[in-house]
Amino acid sequence: MSADLTARRFGVPQVTIARFAGRRLNLALxxxxxxxxxxxxxxxxLAPDNPxxxxxxxxxxxxxxxxxxxxxxIGRDILxxxxxxxxxxxxxxxxxxxxGLVIGGIIGVAAGVSGGWLDNLLMRLTDLFLALPGTxxxxxxxxxxxxxxxxxxxxxxxxxxxxxARIIRGEARAMAARPHVEAARLAGISRTRVVFRHILPGxxxxxxxxxxxxxxxxxxxxxxLSFLGLGQAAPAPELGADTARNLQQLLTQWWxxxxxxxxxxxxxxxxxLGGDAIRNLxxxxx
Amino acid sequence: MTRFLLRRTGSAVVLVLxxxxxxxxxxxxxxxxxxxxxxxxxxxxxxxAAQRQAxxxxxxxxxxxxxxIVHALQxxxxxxxxxRRPVMADLHDFLPATVELVAVAFVLALLxxxxxxxxxxxxxxxxxxxxxPLLVLATAPPFLLALGGIILFYAQLQVLPAAGRxxxxxxxxxxxxxxxxxxxxxxxxxxxxQHLVLPAVILSIAPSISIGRILRSSLDSTLASxxxxxxxxxxxxxxxxxxxHVVRNSLGPGLSMAGLQLGFMFAGVVxxxxxxxxPGIGNxxxxxxxxxxxxxxxxxxxxxxxIYIVANALVDVLQALADPRLNA
Numbered sequence: 001m002s003a004d005l006t007a008r009r010f011g012v013p014q015v016t017i018a019r020f021a022g023r024r025l026n027l028a029l030x031x032x033x034x035x036x037x038x039x040x041x042x043x044x045x046l047a048p049d050n051p052x053x054x055x056x057x058x059x060x061x062x063x064x065x066x067x068x069x070x071x072x073x074i075g076r077d078i079l080x081x082x083x084x085x086x087x088x089x090x091x092x093x094x095x096x097x098x099x100g101l102v103i104g105g106i107i108g109v110a111a112g113v114s115g116g117w118l119d120n121l122l123m124r125l126t127d128l129f130l131a132l133p134g135t136x137x138x139x140x141x142x143x144x145x146x147x148x149x150x151x152x153x154x155x156x157x158x159x160x161x162x163x164x165a166r167i168i169r170g171e172a173r174a175m176a177a178r179p180h181v182e183a184a185r186l187a188g189i190s191r192t193r194v195v196f197r198h199i200l201p202g203x204x205x206x207x208x209x210x211x212x213x214x215x216x217x218x219x220x221x222x223x224x225l226s227f228l229g230l231g232q233a234a235p236a237p238e239l240g241a242d243t244a245r246n247l248q249q250l251l252t253q254w255w256x257x258x259x260x261x262x263x264x265x266x267x268x269x270x271x272x273l274g275g276d277a278i279r280n281l282x283x284x285x286x
Numbered sequence: 287m288t289r290f291l292l293r294r295t296g297s298a299v300v301l302v303l304x305x306x307x308x309x310x311x312x313x314x315x316x317x318x319x320x321x322x323x324x325x326x327x328x329x330x331x332x333x334x335a336a337q338r339q340a341x342x343x344x345x346x347x348x349x350x351x352x353x354x355i356v357h358a359l360q361x362x363x364x365x366x367x368x369x370r371r372p373v374m375a376d377l378h379d380f381l382p383a384t385v386e387l388v389a390v391a392f393v394l395a396l397l398x399x400x401x402x403x404x405x406x407x408x409x410x411x412x413x414x415x416x417x418x419p420l421l422v423l424a425t426a427p428p429f430l431l432a433l434g435g436i437i438l439f440y441a442q443l444q445v446l447p448a449a450g451r452x453x454x455x456x457x458x459x460x461x462x463x464x465x466x467x468x469x470x471x472x473x474x475x476x477x478x479x480q481h482l483v484l485p486a487v488i489l490s491i492a493p494s495i496s497i498g499r500i501l502r503s504s505l506d507s508t509l510a511s512x513x514x515x516x517x518x519x520x521x522x523x524x525x526x527x528x529x530x531h532v533v534r535n536s537l538g539p540g541l542s543m544a545g546l547q548l549g550f551m552f553a554g555v556v557x558x559x560x561x562x563x564x565p566g567i568g569n570x571x572x573x574x575x576x577x578x579x580x581x582x583x584x585x586x587x588x589x590x591x592x593i594y595i596v597a598n599a600l601v602d603v604l605q606a607l608a609d610p611r612l613n614a
Contacts, residue, residue: 131301133594135553137308139571140587143580144312216425223427224557229576243429247561250433251441258437261430268425 026277033212033274036090036267043087047080052235059253072242072256073249081237082263088232089239089267092153093218099157101211104164109203111165112172113195123169129162135221142230149232152225156218167210168203175202205282212278216271223264239264290606298599303355305591309584310354314347316580363588364581368574373585376570381589382460383451384559384566387489388551390463390482394490395497395551396544402498403540407505408528417498424495428554431488432561439484446484449563452477485562489554493547501540508536538605545601552590 039046048066049055054075062070069078111122141155175181176199184198225231226240234245242260249256321329321337329337338344342353357363363373402420405413423431440448453474457465462478508514509532517527559568567586574582 128301128304131595131598132305132308133549133552133591135550136587136590136594137305139553139556139575140309140312140583143575143578143583144316146317147578220425220427221553224429224553227427227429227557228560228572240427240429243433244560250436254433254437258430258433261427261433265426265430268427269422272425 023281026280029273029277030281032270036086036270039083040087040090043083047077047083049077049080051076051080051084051237059249059256061253062255069259070253070255072246073253078256078259081242082239082260084237085239085242085260086263086267088149088237089219089222089226089264092149092222093215093267093271095153096156096160096218096222097211097214099153100160100164100214101207103157103161104166105168105203105207107161108165108168108170109172109195109200112169113176113199115173115176119169122165126162126165126169129159130166132159134159139225139228139230142225147230147233149238152222152230156221156225160218163214164207164210168207171203171206172199175199178202209275209279209282212275213272215275216268219264219267219271223261287606291603294599294602298595301595302592305595306355306358306588307351309588309591310351313354313580313584314350317578358588363585366574366579366582366585368577368579368582373581376582377567377585377589380565380567380570383564384555384568386461386463387482387485387559387564387566388548388555391486391489391551391555392493392544392548394486395493395547398490398494399497399501399540399544402494403501403505406498406502407509420491420495420498424492428488428492429557429561431491432485432558435484435488436561447481448484450481451565452481485558485564489551489558492554493544493551496547497540497543500543501536504536504539505532508532534608537608541601541605541608545598548597549594552594 048068055077056064056067056071056075058071058073058075060067060071062068064070067077067079069082072078072081107122107126111119111126138155138159141158142152145151145155181194181198184194189197222231223240226238227244229241229244231238231241239260243257246257250258321334321341321343325333325337342350345353361374363377365371366373366376369376398420402417404410405416426434435446436448439446451462453462453466457469459465459468463475463482466472466474466478514527514531517531518524522530555566556568556571558564559566560572563569567590571583571586573579574586
């Protein structure tokens with residue numbers, strides 16, 4: 001598989017407005033990532049009402065007094081539910097990406113630095129995972145593990161690391177061949193120290209760019225799985241599940257199923273724009 | 287070429303074996319009890335023990351795995367815990383609808399992707415007005431696009447249907463479009479197309495961008511190469527340069543990406559089928575998930591996984607045909 005292909009494996013593309021813009025816009029887009037993270041962090045404080053308790057009239061429209069985004073079929077505040085849903089989605093996506101980064105990073109660096117049979121073994125294993133339809137295997141994994149957000153995250157994490165391992169292995173391999181690493185080895189520095197002081201720092205920028213571009217993919221995937229019921233159990237607010245559960249209201253009170261879906265779109269847009277901006281900022285630095 | 291074909295077939299077989307092993311292990315650890323699928327919940331302990339023995343559930347796992355593969359090859363994927371029917375019979379009923387939807391969506395994705403790539407690479411005026419909206423749509427979750435499509439084209443404009451395939455039962459092939467052509471039924475064909483439009487377009491948008499971007503960067507690098515400049519400077523018309531020299535040399539990466547995207551379309555189709563009440567394998571899977579019907583989930587995973595593996599092997603062969611340097 002060419003580098004081109006591994007760089008973009010998913011349906012979800014990057015929106016590349018930022019590429020042509022200046023440093024200031026890139027910084028602003030990264031700021032947007034931070035804002036979303038803060039909103040997710042303080043969702044419980046920001047939410048005006050209890051997200052699982054019915055507190056108002058049923059199916060109030062958008063812009064109702066006290067309920068900015070209206071209420072759902074049993075009178076719960078949609079804004080509150082959406083905010084908590086954003087919290088769940090955003091941190092879940094970050095957890096999956098972080099797990100991919102850690103597992104894929106360890107395997108990738110181990111393979112890239114050691115070379116030889118270990119490299120061969122680890123990369124064959126990675127290719128094997130990449131050749132299977134990951135999302136389908138993840139669905140089967142979750143179904144076998146039992147339902148719940150935690151198992152969904154474990155299931156995705158199991159199929160998610162190979163992509164990171166591939167990219168990080170390539171970068172580690174290139175680093176290991178650089179003159180400064182050779183010099184460090186010749187100076188008699190221990191292998192561990194060479195890896196941590198001279199190879200890892202060179203791998204980090206690529207790893208960060210890969211991870212930040214991946215957050216949007218994971219947000220969409222998680223929303224899809226949650227839509228299918230592979231998330232938290234019923235009363236808990238979750239963006240995909242809230243859309244799925246209120247599907248029958250689409251033609252009468254469209255905002256009830258659509259608002260959580262729009263929140264997913266917002267998260268995915270911010271993640272993609274922010275990831276793009278991080279890439280541009282790091283590329284400009286080098 | 288023969289060696290390449292043999293090697294590629296070999297690796298596809300290995301992949302299918304790995305997939306069956308994964309599915310088998312998951313099935314072994316999954317909470318559902320296959321015996322109850324056969325006997326119901328009120329069976330006597332003696333009957334349950336006898337059925338366990340008959341199903342080979344007391345054998346060691348490697349023996350069970352061997353039997354699992356033999357049974358799968360014979361078309362026996364066990365009983366669905368939910369429908370109480372053989373999984374294979376369910377798949378036989380539901381697979382054609384999905385294959386028809388994914389096939390149409392796949393062709394659409396290739397067309398949209400090519401349009402994206404060519405309009406960008408050749409700097410068609412106004413191309414950005416096509417690419418920009420497509421990019422934004424592709425960042426949306428598929429279920430949101432489905433809802434938007436239903437509100438706009440079904441509820442507001444009333445030009446497209448929002449549920450089902452448009453026919454009550456299908457003919458011999460199981461594909462609405464093919465059966466209606468075979469039967470010479472024009473109204474059925476039109477209804478089939480109308481019902482396909484929304485789900486297929488929605489399913490094709492995200493993959494079309496991935497294919498389009500790879501194809502575009504590949505076109506750009508080919509267009510910048512020396513032999514294309516030579517072809518141009520000897521006075522060939524642009525369309526001839528494109529058709530004879532550029533396209534064939536640029537297709538490879540786009541084809542690979544298209545093969546990979548098929549995997550994501552299989553995941554997307556589950557969601558899209560649910561919104562559009564499409565009577566396919568995705569809806570079947572979505573209904574099996576909440577009831578923990580693992581034999582059904584395993585069957586769907588296996589069948590879609592095998593289609594994915596075979597399709598990607600075909601893509602590699604196509605690529606080798608387009609570019610003989612690859613089959614070394």
